[in-house]
Amino acid sequence: MEQAALTFAKVSKVYDGAGSVQRYALRDVSFEIAPGTTASIVGRSGSGKSTLLHLAAGIDVPTHGSVAVHGTPLAGLSETGRTRLRRRDIGFVFQLFHLLPHLTVRDNVALPELIAGARARSFRERVTALLERVGLADRADDPVAGLSGGEMQRVAICRALLRRPRLLLADEPTGSLDDASGQMVMELMLQMVSEEGATLVYATHSRELAAMADGILRLHSGMLDPESGSTT
Numbered sequence: 001m002e003q004a005a006l007t008f009a010k011v012s013k014v015y016d017g018a019g020s021v022q023r024y025a026l027r028d029v030s031f032e033i034a035p036g037t038t039a040s041i042v043g044r045s046g047s048g049k050s051t052l053l054h055l056a057a058g059i060d061v062p063t064h065g066s067v068a069v070h071g072t073p074l075a076g077l078s079e080t081g082r083t084r085l086r087r088r089d090i091g092f093v094f095q096l097f098h099l100l101p102h103l104t105v106r107d108n109v110a111l112p113e114l115i116a117g118a119r120a121r122s123f124r125e126r127v128t129a130l131l132e133r134v135g136l137a138d139r140a141d142d143p144v145a146g147l148s149g150g151e152m153q154r155v156a157i158c159r160a161l162l163r164r165p166r167l168l169l170a171d172e173p174t175g176s177l178d179d180a181s182g183q184m185v186m187e188l189m190l191q192m193v194s195e196e197g198a199t200l201v202y203a204t205h206s207r208e209l210a211a212m213a214d215g216i217l218r219l220h221s222g223m224l225d226p227e228s229g230s231t232t
């Protein structure tokens with residue numbers, strides 16, 4: 001069987017609350033996401049959606065249990081190893097875009113390669129192709145600050161896909177957009193991960209957008225609804 005793109009095995013994340021009370025942001029969460037599939041994460045505010053995505057990206061580490069990306073357990077990696085995996089294999093899209101407003105659209109998309117020290121010529125075509133794909137080629141040399149929210153999120157998606165990650169994670173990618181542009185951005189993101197053969201896991205508050213995924217992970221107070229889960 002093909003290696004799962006993302007595996008959570010009995011994962012808990014515990015925070016120390018006031019008076020040394022332990023608060024579970026996630027409790028005993030297990031699931032598998034098959035490569036090339038899409039999964040949405042739904043649940044009320046505080047149910048653990050962002051925590052789950054941060055653990056999947058190796059931005060944060062679980063208190064108990066294990067997280068593996070394409071069969072590589074993150075716990076077996078050093079901090080540097082996790083950073084390398086994150087840069088090479090994982091793309092992340094945030095609710096608030098996280099773009100640099102004064103840089104051009106093109107440079108914002110190119111940022112991961114610039115940070116990695118790649119030569120501009122080696123990724124220029126890829127940046128142009130991605131911007132054409134999202135209908136922003138004519139804005140390539142404009143500063144990002146002048147774009148609409150939906151346009152900014154399309155730039156952020158290009159940036160996240162630049163290095164051809166096999167796993168794309170998105171935390172409420174349409175949370176700052178109105179319904180129409182949210183729907184448009186979500187459709188575009190789903191089409192692009194399918195074209196790239198990548199796996200997508202995204203958190204959303206929208207029932208409609210959640211239903212567009214192959215599988216839905218439902219969180220209740222940090223626990224996964226047993227009815228929901230794996231796309232394998």
Ligand SMILES: Nc1ncnc2c1ncn2[C@@H]1O[C@H](COP(=O)(O)OP(=O)(O)OP(=O)(O)O)[C@@H](O)[C@H]1O
Nearest residue numbers: 015016024025043044045046047048049050051052
């Ligand atoms: N650094 C932290 N320290 C303490 N508690 C935290 C921390 N990060 C998250 N939590 C708690 O963990 C729980 C889950 O938070 P999380 O951000 O994952 O929820 P969420 O489902 O993404 O919510 P939202 O829909 O509001 O974004 C919450 O109760 C939150 O207060």
Ligand SMILES: [Mg+2]
Nearest residue numbers: 049050051171
């Ligand atoms: Mg969140």
